[in-house]
Amino acid sequence: MGERAAAASLKFVTVQANSASLAEARARVFEFFKTTCRSIPTVMEIYNLQDVVNESQLRSAVSSEIRRHAHITNPKVIDMLLQKGTEELHNIVQHSKQRHHIIGQYVVGQRGLVHDLGTKDEGTSDFLKNFYKSNYF
Amino acid sequence: MAAASASSFTSLKSRPAPGLATIAAVKSGAPLSFSFRRPVPAVSRLRISCAAKPETVEKVAKIVKKQLALPAETPVTGDSKFAALGADSLDTVEIVMGLEEEFHISVEEDSAQSIATVQDAADLIEELVQKK
Numbered sequence: 001m002g003e004r005a006a007a008a009s010l011k012f013v014t015v016q017a018n019s020a021s022l023a024e025a026r027a028r029v030f031e032f033f034k035t036t037c038r039s040i041p042t043v044m045e046i047y048n049l050q051d052v053v054n055e056s057q058l059r060s061a062v063s064s065e066i067r068r069h070a071h072i073t074n075p076k077v078i079d080m081l082l083q084k085g086t087e088e089l090h091n092i093v094q095h096s097k098q099r100h101h102i103i104g105q106y107v108v109g110q111r112g113l114v115h116d117l118g119t120k121d122e123g124t125s126d127f128l129k130n131f132y133k134s135n136y137f
Numbered sequence: 138m139a140a141a142s143a144s145s146f147t148s149l150k151s152r153p154a155p156g157l158a159t160i161a162a163v164k165s166g167a168p169l170s171f172s173f174r175r176p177v178p179a180v181s182r183l184r185i186s187c188a189a190k191p192e193t194v195e196k197v198a199k200i201v202k203k204q205l206a207l208p209a210e211t212p213v214t215g216d217s218k219f220a221a222l223g224a225d226s227l228d229t230v231e232i233v234m235g236l237e238e239e240f241h242i243s244v245e246e247d248s249a250q251s252i253a254t255v256q257d258a259a260d261l262i263e264e265l266v267q268k269k
Contacts, residue, residue, distance in 0.1 A: 026226075030226070030227075030230050033227070033230055033231075033234075034230065034234065037231075037234040037237075037238075038234075038237075055238055056203075056235060056238075059231060059234060059235070060231070063227055063228075063231050066227060067227060070227070
């Protein structure tokens with residue numbers, strides 16, 4: 001794990017991405033994704049996320065962020081997004097962010113706040129539950 | 138790819154050594170055919186085609202199914218291609234990363250490009266695990 005993290009952090013000394021074609025931008029995206037995935041064990045250790053989430057969940061959070069922009073075809077836009085992503089990754093790995101940022105943005109993520117499965121309504125009847133919802137049932 | 142290399146492996150066995158055929162032809166006075174096949178080094182071919190253990194293939198299949206959210210009954214064998222199972226390129230990279238984490242290996246860029254089926258991935262994993 002130590003050498004993976006060291007190898008990942010070396011990549012932060014990068015030049016500005018300037019892709020000539022969509023294929024080159026695509027390759028850069030995959031490289032960025034791999035760097036991120038290899039930094040995940042470091043991130044989990046820095047922010048003590050071992051009880052909250054596991055590595056594959058973080059990995060799928062990262063890939064869903066990338067997939068949100070999967071429809072873009074302009075290499076310059078892709079470069080810009082990659083730069084933002086690299087900056088974000090850099091901030092996270094350097095511990096410039098805090099634990100609640102990581103949990104809010106990547107663990108809980110786009111689903112919004114976790115709805116607690118409240119036990120308060122479990123005993124009541126179906127009639128009442130439907131009654132609270134609407135007039136017509 | 139594994140099936141092709143396996144079939145070439147079996148055909149190596151059944152093909153007689155080219156030198157013997159030429160010598161036999163000379164002795165019997167039959168017209169020499171100079172179109173004999175090049176002698177193929179058998180040793181390096183053998184290593185690649187019979188590499189992966191079934192439990193490695195099983196583990197790879199489990200990771201693939203989890204990543205692509207396939208139902209448990211879907212048949213994922215050694216020959217299933219990732220693209221046929223519904224994985225796009227980002228999914229393939231993610232599966233490779235999952236395998237890196239699971240087996241504690243590090244896959245190089247050019248090796249990762251050549252992975253197309255489950256069997257390829259299992260063979261590559263075996264190779265890297267042995268090197269460690």
